[in-house]
Amino acid sequence: MTRPLSGTQYELHFGDYRATVASIGATLRSLTFRGRDLVVPFGADEVRPAYRGAALAPWPNRIAGGAYTFGGELFQVPLTEPERGNALHGLASWLDFGAIEQTPSRVTLGATIVAQPGYPHRIDVEVAYELTDTGLHSSITGVNTGADSAPWGTGPHPYLVAGPGHVDDWSLLLPADEVLEVTPDTLLPVRVSPVDVANDGAWDFRETRAIGDVFIDHAFTSLSRDASGHASVEVRTASGAGVAISWDSACPWVQVHTADRPDPVAEAALHRIGLAVEPMTCPPDAFNSGTDLVVLAPGASHTAGWTIAAL
Numbered sequence: 001m002t003r004p005l006s007g008t009q010y011e012l013h014f015g016d017y018r019a020t021v022a023s024i025g026a027t028l029r030s031l032t033f034r035g036r037d038l039v040v041p042f043g044a045d046e047v048r049p050a051y052r053g054a055a056l057a058p059w060p061n062r063i064a065g066g067a068y069t070f071g072g073e074l075f076q077v078p079l080t081e082p083e084r085g086n087a088l089h090g091l092a093s094w095l096d097f098g099a100i101e102q103t104p105s106r107v108t109l110g111a112t113i114v115a116q117p118g119y120p121h122r123i124d125v126e127v128a129y130e131l132t133d134t135g136l137h138s139s140i141t142g143v144n145t146g147a148d149s150a151p152w153g154t155g156p157h158p159y160l161v162a163g164p165g166h167v168d169d170w171s172l173l174l175p176a177d178e179v180l181e182v183t184p185d186t187l188l189p190v191r192v193s194p195v196d197v198a199n200d201g202a203w204d205f206r207e208t209r210a211i212g213d214v215f216i217d218h219a220f221t222s223l224s225r226d227a228s229g230h231a232s233v234e235v236r237t238a239s240g241a242g243v244a245i246s247w248d249s250a251c252p253w254v255q256v257h258t259a260d261r262p263d264p265v266a267e268a269a270l271h272r273i274g275l276a277v278e279p280m281t282c283p284p285d286a287f288n289s290g291t292d293l294v295v296l297a298p299g300a301s302h303t304a305g306w307t308i309a310a311l
Contacts, residue, residue, distance in 0.1 A: 004044040007096055014105040014131035017310075020044075025093040026109045026127035028053035028158060031136055033310035038243045040159040040259075040274035049270070050259070051157045054093040055127045055140050058113060060155035061219070061255060061284040062086040064188050066118070068287035070151050077118035084186045089157070091116075092125055106130040112145075121150035123296070135309030144296035152294040153282040154304055155251060159259060159274030163237035167211050167258045167272040170242070173234040174205035174256060176220035180283055187217060189284055195220070208234070211275070217257045219283045225249070233277050234311060242311040250304035251279035252292055279306050 007023030020030040020041075027048055030041035042052055066077045066087035081088035097109035106129065113123040124143040129136060140154045162170040179198050181190045195204040202214050206224075223231040229249040233256070236242030247254070257276035261267035281304050282292040294302050 005047055006042070006044050008099075009044055010099065010102065010107045010109075010129075012105055012107060012129060012131050015133050017131045017136065019129060019131055019136055021107055021109070021129050022048070023097045023099075023109060024048065025054040025095065026097040026111070026125075027055070028129065028136075028138070028156070031158075031308060036163070036310070037161045038308055038310060040161055050159075051089050051093060052159055054089065054157045055125070055154070056089045056157055056278075057092040057125050057140060057142055057154040058119065058121075058123055058151065059087075059090045059153040059287055060157075060278065060280045060282070062088055062186075062188065063287045064186070064285045068151075070287070071149070075118045075120075086186060086188070090154075091119060095125075097125075097127065100126065105132070115146060119150075121148065122146040123150060123152070135307045137305065137307045139303055139305035141301055141303040142296060143301040144298055147298055149298065150296045151287055152296045152302055153280065153286055153292075154302075155255075155278050155280040156306060157276065157278050158245065158308060159276045160235050160243045160245065160308070161274050162235040162242035163239070165237070167275050168213055169237065170275070171208050171210050171236050171238075172205045172275070173208040173232075173236075174220060174254075175224035175231065175233075176206070176254065177222035177224075178220065179203050180219040180221070182218060182284070187284070189289065192221065208236070211258065215258055215260055217255075217260070219253050219255045219280065221253050221283070223252065223254065231279075235275050235277075236311060240311075243308065244311050245277050245279070245306055245308050247279035247306035248304065250302070251281050251306070253280040253283050254278060255280055255284075279304070
C-alpha cells in the first residue's frame with residue numbers, strides 16, 4: 001500500500017471525540033465531536049495546506065528576513081515565506097515524526113531537529129495528543145540534546161471551525177487586552193497597542209461579538225486567565241455551539257488569523273473557512289527581539305500545552 005503524502009496516520013477516539021494525527025509535522029489532520037468538525041481537516045494523501053494543524057518549532061510565526069543574532073553570532077535560516085521575505089513557522093513542520101507511545105486515545109510522536117546552517121542546535125521534539133471527555137489535549141516538548149544553549153519557541157497551528165458557514169458567520173471571544181500591530185506587507189512587528197485603540201477597536205473581542213468581515217492576522221497578548229492560569233478563545237455559531245481552545249501559562253501570546261486568501265474568488269474553497277488560533281510561547285520575530293524567547297540550556301527541556309474542545 002502506498003503511504004499517504006501526509007505520512008503515517010494515527011486514529012484516536014474517546015467518547016464522542018475522534019482525531020487523526022499525521023506523522024509529517026506531527027500534524028492534527030482532523031478533529032470531530034459527534035461527527036462535527038472542530039478544525040478544518042485535510043486529506044491523508046494531500047500535502048498539508050497552510051500549515052494546517054502542524055506543530056511549530058523551534059519558532060512559531062516569523063523571523064524577519066530569516067536572519068537573527070544569538071550568542072553574538074549572526075545566523076541565516078531559509079526563507080520559507082519568500083513572498084514576504086521571512087522564515088515562517090520553524091523547522092519541524094515537515095519532519096516525519098515516529099510514534100513513541102500509542103493507545104486508542106493517545107499518541108506521542110517524536111523527531112529531532114538536527115544541527116544545521118542557521119540553527120546549529122540539536123533539539124528532540126515530542127508532540128503528544130490525548131482525547132478525553134473534555135477534548136483533545138496536546139503538548140509540545142523540546143529537549144536540547146546538544147552542547148550549546150539554543151533559542152526556542154513553539155505553538156500549534158489549528159484552524160478552528162465553529163460550525164456551518166465561514167468565519168464571517170461566527171462570533172469570537174478573545175480575552176486579550178493588547179495586540180501586536182504589524183507592517184501590512186511583511187506582517188512584522190511594529191508596536192503593541194491596546195485592542196480598543198488599534199484599528200479603531202476592530203480587533204477588540206474581549207466580549208463575544210460577530211467577526212463579520214474583519215481581517216485578522218495578528219498576535220495578541222495581556223490575556224485574561226482563569227484561576228488555573230489558562231486562557232481561552234471561543235468561536236461560536238449563531239446557535240451558540242462552537243469550539244474553544246485553551247492553553248497554559250507557557251504561551252503568553254496567541255496568533256489569530258481569519259484565513260483570508262490573496263485571491264478570494266479563485267481560492268474560494270479556502271477563503272475564510274476556518275479561524276487559525278495559535279497559542280505561542282513568543283511573539284513574531286522573537287529570535288530578534290528576544291521577547292519571551294526561551295533559551296534552552298544543554299540538557300534542558302520546555303513544554304507548552306493546550307486543549308481543543310467542543311462547545
